[in-house]
Amino acid sequence: MRVVMVEPALTQLTKLTAHETHRLDRAIVAISVKPILGTQVPGTLLRDYADEIDGVRVIYYVTALQTITIVEA
Template identity: 45%
Template sequence: MPSPHGPRRARIAFSDSAAKQLESLTSEAEIHALDRALVVVSVDPEVGEPIPGSAAGPQLREYADEVEHVRLLYWVTALRTVVVVAYLEV
């Protein structure tokens, strides 16, 4: 039986550099746009495009929302329960 609350969302965590970028956001419009993008990624961590690179580390992905002008670089933990944002642009 499906959950009445919908699919489980992944938690969002920020790397140190992304946390510093987050602290620099000042306008409510930027914060709102970022929040919307984070919800999209937390509901479907596979939504972003894989970034080609080494298979040695976590697979980086890029999610870009052209309407909200937000770009996220992130990776997803092995169990798909946490999305770690490495870089953000708003």
């Protein structure tokens, strides 16, 4: 599984602390193992994944080639 981040997500990433980055990494690994984890956002191709324990929310979509594209982290 390939994970790509669009520009807004990359910009957000530069503002995270090391601890926040670690928590986000855990969420991205979970999504890459099971891309259907997130809830479908009605009327879009987007999925919304929230990890309440780590306090992380990721908005993403999965392409036809199984690339996970992170829109917002």
